Amino acid sequence: MSSTLKVSVVLGVFALGCATAPVEEPTDELGAEAISEMGDETLHGLVGEPDDDGHDHEAEGDLPDSIETKAGTCNSRWSLPNATITAGSRQNVPYAGAGGRCSGGATRGAIAFAEALRSRFDDQINMQVSGRGVQIYACRNVNGGSSLSVHSSGRALDIFIPTLANGVANNAKGDVIANWLVENAEHIGVQYLIWDRTQWKASGGAGERCYGGAHPHNDHIHVELSTAAAELRTPFFRDGGRNGGGEVAPPPAEQNEPPAPELGFIGDVCSANAACGTVNGTRLTCFLEHRPADGRGFCTTSCDGVCADRAGKAMTFCAEAEAVGGRSGAGLCVSKSDTENNRCRRDGGLVELSVSRFVSRSGISAANATVCAPEEVLGFVAQPPPAPRPPAEEAPPAANTICSDESLPMSENGLSCEGNPEGRWRCACSARFGDSVSQVCRDGAWLNYQLHPVDCDRCVGDYSGACEEG
Structure with a gap:
């Protein structure tokens, strides 16, 4: 035959x-x-x-x-x-x-x-x-x-x-x-x-x-x-998927041209997909499913349990999509209410909302967080912003250190985790937050996960519930 x-x-x-x-x-x-x-x-x-x-x-x-x-x-x-x-x-x-x-x-x-x-x-x-x-x-x-x-x-x-x-x-x-x-x-x-x-x-x-x-x-x-x-x-992957439709990539910009505007990260306000950047090679999209009156949504991507963080940006959270105006049975990356986004009031159109984590098959523990969600989700209509929160009173450092546990290494989100295996968990001391923080090594960098973990002695190596916020 x-x-x-x-x-x-x-x-x-x-x-x-x-x-x-x-x-x-x-x-x-x-x-x-x-x-x-x-x-x-x-x-x-x-x-x-x-x-x-x-x-x-x-x-x-x-x-x-x-x-x-x-x-x-x-x-x-x-x-x-x-x-x-x-x-x-x-x-x-x-x-x-x-x-x-x-x-x-x-x-x-x-x-x-x-x-x-x-x-x-x-x-x-x-x-x-x-x-x-x-x-x-x-x-x-x-x-x-x-x-x-x-x-x-x-x-x-x-x-x-x-x-x-x-x-x-x-x-x-x-x-x-x-x-x-x-x-x-x-x-x-x-x-x-x-x-x-x-x-x-x-x-x-x-x-x-x-x-x-x-x-x-x-x-x-x-x-x-x-x-x-x-x-x-x-x-x-080098261009973030922007030319994945078969288009020819544009020629390099001349040196005298102004730099291109920075594309949006998770939680940044947008009006179209083109305004959103990439995270670990994945192109973010502009979430508009809640049909905002002003045509503005926020940059996001789907998730299971955890989302990537970025230095200089608010911490992120993998939320139940339905809670922020998306479809049920899925997760969406959103930004937490943070000083970096003025407690969700930096760009307007977003409000604080307590939501549950989308866990799915990730193995991450269930949790809640206060995140930035579209006003339309709560039925808001042009209401004045709430009064600003009073600044938190800073506690004096213990023994001239930022964190009470002096054995914790000093670290911030996005610093290199070279020498550590992918997916390794640990606790560190964050000068930015003035507190201990659980971190995971992803794509060569430490990513912040939760402030003030339950038990840093047990948040070592593999993920456990001890890495969650205490």
């Missing part, structure tokens, strides 16, 4: 490493004529051979009962528009396999790209799927073979799309994302993808062809990032 079957790898993944729904690996095409000669039992029993990229695509696991075996059904599948085919022919991203060992978790590029996808395509992605619609990492071999899945390297993502009746792929939603991925593959660093019985490869002029795997990819797009994208080294 001239055609070679290379069937899908079924892996359970979760965005930060927990097993959940099935995801797939690349397969080669198996023609409909060849498929017609085989029964389902034969189809599931075949083992693949190495592809020209050196990656061994083999069968793994059983399909869920709800998934129909549709290998070789290529009469009705994702069909790339002519403009997308033309743009795709200009893309060149060398294919990189998973390597010889698991990465230990999702790469920074994959995590940042997942957030960018949620922000850009929140109307198309099925946010009800665990991982808020995008799943990444699982450490395991291809069943029956020696090669690792690309999900094991933390570079593969599954973007879940809600299906139509009878499990039919929703091309009105999924094609929008898949076409964008193809058209911007080199800019982003997309090496391979599968969607609705079609696979596309960005190297060797392979382009698109029918996907012959047993899972039809009717409910998610499988996309693999290059090693450069996984390390945030492609143009998409």
